[in-house]
Amino acid sequence: MSTRIAFLKGHGTENDFVIVPDPENALELSAAAVAALCDRRAGIGGDGLLHVVRSAAHPEARAMADEAEWFMDYRNGDGSVAEMCGNGVRVFARYLQHAGHVGEGDLAIATRGGVKTVHIAKDGDITVGMGRAVLPEGDVTVAVGERGWPARNVNMGNPHAVAFVADLADAGSLFAAPSFVPEAAYPDGVNVEFVVDRGPRHVAMRVHERGVGETRSCGTGACAVAVAAARRDGVDPRDTGLPVTYTVDLPGGTLVITEQPDGRIEMTGPAVIVAEGAIEAEWLENALG
DSSP, X not given: OOSEEEEEEEEETTEEEEEEEOTTOOOOOOHHHHHHHHOTTTSSOOSEEEEXXXXXXXXXXXXXXXXXXXXXXXXXXXXXXXXXXXHHHHHHHHHHHHTTSOOSEEEEEXXXXXXXXXXEOTTSOEEEEEEEOBXXXXXXXXXXXXXXXXXXXXXXXXXXXXXXXXXXXXXXXOSSOOEEEOGGGOTXXXXXXXXXXXXXXXXXXXXXXXXXEEESOOHHXXXXXXXXXXXXXXXXXXXXXXXXXXXXXXXXXXXXXXXXTTSEEEEEEOOEEEEEEEEEHHHHHHHHO
């Protein structure tokens, strides 16, 4: 390991990430190392880590290398591996632009949830093609303490349970993961969104992200919420033949989600690079010791 490891810090609607550029996949980032870097008191701090690798250099992404030069090797703040992170994709794209790898316009980014299409607009916003939602059959209930709510099961490449509530405070602190039944619905855990209405096609949400806790924003969660709201409101674009757009307010900002009649979902929002520097290898080794 070199004496210093380059890093950046960025966020998308205050969903924040440690960014570690490693084009040739030379670093061994264990779960413990990621958790140490994401620690907000003893490390750099972040909801997750974006490991920036060329697709051809990573065994999980080589099959996508012809479509996407870069692979987002995303890790949750506890070090666990995740399939996708919508805000993370926007910040990943902003990093590629910041580093001079790409310019304004369209690009493709490989993720464990497949190749995602991205557009970097002149005004700074970034739109990510989030793929299509899958809505598994079966009833799901989520609970906080003694209170429970029916939830819509939505998979955006990662699992979500969307519950519409009267007040966002009903979700409690969200330090601990809400419980859910049936357990078989989410064998690997689930991201849980609590949602209230703000106006026509305008909602607000809070989210508990598995492996992290409550976060200021969740891109795939905002997409899942928009899909669930459209079904609840009777404006499923697959039935109406018309695109539907929802504005989704999160604690860290606002995302705009559009679902097309063919099921494709687009998410638009900001992404910011905050700082860059170097991790001392000695600190990392001591943190892991």
